[in-house]
């Protein structure tokens with residue numbers, strides 16, 4: 001059975017657990033951590049560095065401040081839309097996402113587990129209360145008007161996948177950190193799992209349950225390079241749940257997967273929607289499939 005037929009066959013069987021990664025959002029203008037060769041291109045700040053001192057948090061927030069102005073304008077792309085349609089048709093069990101951009105939900109997916117959090121919130125490391133990221137942004141602007149003006153100049157620097165940019169150190173003045181509105185701590189951080197942090201165990205257990213109840217694990221736009229996602233593929237393999245990989249580059253799960261589809265997500269998913277649901281609104285059904 002060719003890849004296209006196999007994918008349609010797995011989708012028609014239902015209870016497909018989708019796991020998504022950064023590759024799903026590259027068409028929305030958000031870059032991937034890794035290139036097609038699987039090599040990590042950037043080294044984000046670890047939580048230990050973040051906790052260690054106000055200087056690290058000043059650097060983090062000043063970069064994140066600039067990155068957020070662009071990150072928040074990203075829109076779902078057709079691949080997000082296709083997945084939302086498959087979910088709407090009742091074929092998906094859930095979507096576990098390693099992305100922190102909230103784009104799957106904005107495309108209409110409802111059952112989304114955010115494994116690594118969401119950049120749209122900030123959380124206090126002292127009292128664990130959360131606040132809206134936009135509120136933090138406004139506070140930061142109010143507290144640091146000179147930096148905010150300088151930051152305008154940094155807007156065209158490359159954006160990192162975690163919403164950060166490589167900002168010139170000279171732009172980081174004496175940043176005043178935004179404090180937690182509940183307890184006053186300055187240990188406010190974006191509500192995402194930073195490097196060196198773990199995904200909360202109840203969330204991991206819930207995902208393992210989803211794997212066990214699924215008929216297929218479909219990995220979309222992720223090389224599964226980090227263990228936080230790879231372990232679910234390993235569990236699926238142990239339970240003999242078929243694993244379909246969908247990404248253009250390397251995958252850590254090559255050896256345990258049933259299939260690896262190395263084609264652009266939006267094409268493969270569009271074909272899948274045609275094959276399984278019959279049509280895609282707003283497109284010329286099937287005529288561009290090219291095979």
Ligand SMILES: [Zn+2]
Nearest residue numbers: 124127180183
């Ligand atoms: Zn607090």
